[in-house]
Amino acid sequence: MATIEVRGLRKTYGNTVALDGVDLRVEEGRILGIVGPNGAGKTTALHAMLGLLPFEGKLRVLGRDPWAERDELMRDVCFISDVTVLPRWIRVDQALEYVAGVHPRFDRAKAEHFLAKTGVRHNSKIRELSKGLAAQVHLAIAMAIDAKLLVLDEPTLGLDLLASRRFYDSLIHDYFDRSRTIVVTTHQIDELQDVLTDVVFLDRGRIVLECDMSEYESRYFEVMARPDRIAAARALGPIHERQSLGRSILLFDRVERERLEQLGDVRRPSIAELFVAVVGSSEGAGR
Amino acid sequence: MTNESRALTHLVENAPPVASAEALKPTQPFYWSVRRELWEYPAIWMAPSITAGIVFFFFVLVMVVMARPGRVPELPYVIVTSFMLAAMAVVWVFYCLDALHGERRDRSILFWKSLPVSDLTTVLSKAAISLVVMPFVTFVVTAALQLALWFAHKATGLMVGVAADAPGPFPLLQNWGMLLYGLVAMTLWVAPVCAWLMLVSAWAWARSATLVWTVVPFVVLATLGKLVRPSSISADRFAGWVTEAFASTPREGLLIDPMNPIAPAKFLSSASLWIGLAVAAFLLFAAARMRRRRAPL
Numbered sequence: 001m002a003t004i005e006v007r008g009l010r011k012t013y014g015n016t017v018a019l020d021g022v023d024l025r026v027e028e029g030r031i032l033g034i035v036g037p038n039g040a041g042k043t044t045a046l047h048a049m050l051g052l053l054p055f056e057g058k059l060r061v062l063g064r065d066p067w068a069e070r071d072e073l074m075r076d077v078c079f080i081s082d083v084t085v086l087p088r089w090i091r092v093d094q095a096l097e098y099v100a101g102v103h104p105r106f107d108r109a110k111a112e113h114f115l116a117k118t119g120v121r122h123n124s125k126i127r128e129l130s131k132g133l134a135a136q137v138h139l140a141i142a143m144a145i146d147a148k149l150l151v152l153d154e155p156t157l158g159l160d161l162l163a164s165r166r167f168y169d170s171l172i173h174d175y176f177d178r179s180r181t182i183v184v185t186t187h188q189i190d191e192l193q194d195v196l197t198d199v200v201f202l203d204r205g206r207i208v209l210e211c212d213m214s215e216y217e218s219r220y221f222e223v224m225a226r227p228d229r230i231a232a233a234r235a236l237g238p239i240h241e242r243q244s245l246g247r248s249i250l251l252f253d254r255v256e257r258e259r260l261e262q263l264g265d266v267r268r269p270s271i272a273e274l275f276v277a278v279v280g281s282s283e284g285a286g287r
Numbered sequence: 288m289t290n291e292s293r294a295l296t297h298l299v300e301n302a303p304p305v306a307s308a309e310a311l312k313p314t315q316p317f318y319w320s321v322r323r324e325l326w327e328y329p330a331i332w333m334a335p336s337i338t339a340g341i342v343f344f345f346f347v348l349v350m351v352v353m354a355r356p357g358r359v360p361e362l363p364y365v366i367v368t369s370f371m372l373a374a375m376a377v378v379w380v381f382y383c384l385d386a387l388h389g390e391r392r393d394r395s396i397l398f399w400k401s402l403p404v405s406d407l408t409t410v411l412s413k414a415a416i417s418l419v420v421m422p423f424v425t426f427v428v429t430a431a432l433q434l435a436l437w438f439a440h441k442a443t444g445l446m447v448g449v450a451a452d453a454p455g456p457f458p459l460l461q462n463w464g465m466l467l468y469g470l471v472a473m474t475l476w477v478a479p480v481c482a483w484l485m486l487v488s489a490w491a492w493a494r495s496a497t498l499v500w501t502v503v504p505f506v507v508l509a510t511l512g513k514l515v516r517p518s519s520i521s522a523d524r525f526a527g528w529v530t531e532a533f534a535s536t537p538r539e540g541l542l543i544d545p546m547n548p549i550a551p552a553k554f555l556s557s558a559s560l561w562i563g564l565a566v567a568a569f570l571l572f573a574a575a576r577m578r579r580r581r582a583p584l
Contacts, residue, residue, distance in 0.1 A: 052400060052582065070579075071405040075311075079401035085583075087327070087395035094326050101319030102404050104311035138398075 001063055003028050003149055003181040004049060008057035011044050011205075018044040019055070020205035026198070028148075029178040033192050034185045035275055036202035042185040043081075045202065046153050049183070050079050062148060075104055078147035082154045086138050088127040092120055099141055111144035114174065132163030139167060143175045150175070152184040156191070164191060189271045199271060203279045220274055221257060223250050225264040233263045240277035251277045316404040320412035321420065327389075330378050331416065332424050338374035339432040342367055347439045359444045362436055362456035368466060371429040372473075379417055383484035384497050386413040387578055392494075394583040410485065410575040417481045422470045430463050468549050469532070476528030479563045482570035489577040492584060531557045 004026040011019040019041045026032050036042045048055040051070030059066060064073050086095065092115070100108045115122075118136040126134050135155065142150060156164035172195055176182060186192055189199075199216070201209040211219065225233040225248050234241070236259070238250035251269060252260060260266045269277070325331060346362060353360045387410070390396040399409065440456040484501060491497040530536050532554040533547040554560060 047582075050401070052397075053580070070400070071403050071408075074401060074403040077401075079397075081394075081397045081401075085394050085397040087390075087398060088393060089327055090323075091326075094323070098319050098323050099402065101322070102314050102316045102402050104314050104403070106312075 002026060002060075003030075003062060004183070005060045006045075006049075006058070009045065009048060009059055010056040011041070011048060011053070017205050019048070021057070022202075022205070022207055024200065024207065024210075026181060026183065028181055030197045031176065031182045031184070031195055032198045032200060033189065033196040033271075034183065034200050034202055035187075035189050035271070036185075037279060039204075040202045041205040042202055043153055046081075046151055046183070046185060050074075050077065050151060076147055077149045077151065078142045078145045079151045080138055080142050080153070080155050082157045084131070084134075084158075086126045086134055089125060091123055091125050092137055093122040095126075095137070095141060096122075099145075103145060105146040106141075107144045107146065111140050114140035114143055114170070117170075132159050132166075135159055135163065135167055136170070139170060143170070148180060150180065150182045152182065152186075154185055154187065156186065156188060164188065168192065168195060189275060193271050201275060201278055209274075209278050216271075217268060218257075219254055220269055221252050221255065221260050221266050222269045222273070223252065223260045223264045223266050224248075225250055229263040233260075236260075236263075242277075314403075316408050317412055317415075320404060320409055321415055324386075324413060324416045325420070328382055328385075328416075331382065331421055332428075334374050334378045335371060335425050335428040338370060339428050342370050343432055343435055343439075346436060347443075350440065350443055354443050354447045357448050359440060359447060359449060359456075362440055364433070364457040364462055367432065367436065368429060368462075371425055371432065375421060375425040379421055379481075380484065382421070383417050383481050384488050384501065386416075386485050387489035387574060387581075388491065388494065388497060391581055391584045396578075396581065396583055405575075406578045407572070407575040410489075410571055410578060413485060414481060414571055417485075418474055418478055422474045426467055426470050429466055433457075433459060433462060433466075465549070468551070472528050472532035472554055475560060476531070476563065478567035479570065482567040482574065486570050486574040486577065489574045489581060527559065528554075531560065 002025045004024065006022055006024040009019050009022040009024075010017070022041075022045060034042050034045065044053070047053050048059060049061050049066055051066035051068075051073055054067050061073060062076050066073055090098075096108055096111055099106050099111075115137065118133060118140065120129065120133055120137055126137065129137065139155075156167050159167065168191060171182075184192065184196075197213050199209075199211050199213060200207055223233060223238075224244075227247070230248050233248070233250050236252060236255050239253050240251040242249050251274070257266060346367065350360055350362065390399060437455050437457070437459050441451075444453065445451060483504060487497050487500040491500055532550065534550045534553075535547055
């Protein structure tokens with residue numbers, strides 16, 4: 001059984017199509033990054049998986065229908081939307097007490113262990129904490145829940161570089177293991193590149209690219225073509241071409257490195273560059 | 288492969304497995320949901336306590352000033368109780384209107400919904416605050432206030448030379464019984480109002496809209512009540528219980544009239560009461576369905 005199975009997922013708000021037939025399969029032990037421009041449908045897709053909104057199509061999370069069984073599903077799924085959803089009036093110890101009271105898989109001692117590292121006092125209210133510390137409190141609670149699936153929606157939005165680095169460090173070093181699955185959406189894809197096992201680009205409600213990161217490194221190459229080889233390079237079918245400092249830079253998918261090296265300097269693009277190429281160019285074509 | 292991802296792979300391969308399906312810890316989602324309401328809305332117990340403090344201070348001051356040798360003025364039990372009921376009513380309306388609106392305003396609904404607590408449990412816990420906890424707190428605080436006033440009255444009497452065995456300012460136990468009965472009857476009677484306010488708070492977008500929708504049905508019901516008499520549904524949902532739960536109409540201007548004998552049998556056989564409770568159950572269920580679809584504002 002896949003952790004998440006999505007087939008033909010559609011969601012419309014009036015005349016606006018938020019999700020337009022998404023198919024996706026996430027196996028246990030993967031860390032999937034969903035990347036997309038604003039309004040691409042990332043949050044809608046996550047909310048459908050978490051039982052927060054009704055949808056059309058087939059969607060199973062850990063074998064359950066999220067819309068029909070949200071409360072049961074939440075025993076095995078943990079969810080952090082952006083950093084500002086912890087109630088501002090709650091005290092840290094109250095939050096721990098409450099989650100311990102309602103969640104069968106919450107380990108309070110573990111949460112306190114994580115909190116001790118952040119230096120947050122137990123009698124502080126969330127409103128008295130900085131955004132970065134509030135995010136650490138939420139993460140400490142989430143990591144102390146023995147969940148099979150952790151869903152993060154822009155978890156580091158609005159955090160400074162150090163705070164978001166700390167966030168992902170604790171996540172990977174203190175939490176992740178192969179029997180868990182993590183799905184994360186983010187704008188700051190660069191800080192996640194080394195962490196992900198899979199990446200999906202979402203644009204206007206559709207998946208426009210799906211890639212296994214172990215495959216990524218042998219799949220995408222960028223060539224700064226020598227002027228006399230441009231025609232030859234174009235003949236190999238680049239997925240994107242741009243100009244930089246008077247030279248053409250072509251992006252290839254599934255073309256052997258040896259062949260490309262004859263055309264010019266070859267380098268591996270970052271996910272962000274790939275994203276700009278794939279989503280940016282389709283945006284130009286669509287408008 | 289970068290150093291970092293190599294380190295990660297190493298880490299991942301050596302990580303201990305997640306504990307397999309062990310016996311799950313028992314949980315009490317309803318109890319903790321009620322507790323968290325008390326944390327979020329301290330006014331539930333602070334408003335009656337502060338009101339009681341002010342009432343106590345004021346009446347003792349007046350009593351001491353007006354005391355003459357051998358005579359202490361009577362304490363107006365009815366007025367004391369009315370202050371407490373008024374304080375509860377204000378907090379009650381604001382609480383019901385905010386119950387399912389506040390969590391959407393501050394986006395914390397996304398946190399609450401990330402936990403294994405059903406929408407129905409949440410709605411019922413909030414209803415329990417307004418239908419059980421708030422009347423109970425009001426009873427306890429009012430009873431304590433009456434006790435304190437009773438002793439203050441006795442003490443003042445002793446100081447100005449009233450005999451120690453003279454009767455107190457009011458029959459304490461009888462008043463407590465009356466108060467408890469009155470609070471229970473009132474709460475059962477206004478349950479549909481509570482449920483309606485909670486439905487409005489689950490569904491309205493703007494805060495101003497909650498106020499409009501709060502008022503509309505009462506205007507409609509009042510109009511209907513004038514057109515089709517007698518109408519058991521539209522029977523006065525605020526003060527109607529007074530005539531239903533007691534033997535006769537109370538004296539002018541009084542809600543709980545200590546001279547008016549209670550009539551529980553008459554109250555429990557009132558169709559209006561049961562129709563109201565059925566409406567309340569339906570509206571609370573609707574509010575839970577509504578919350579299920581609700582996102583932050």
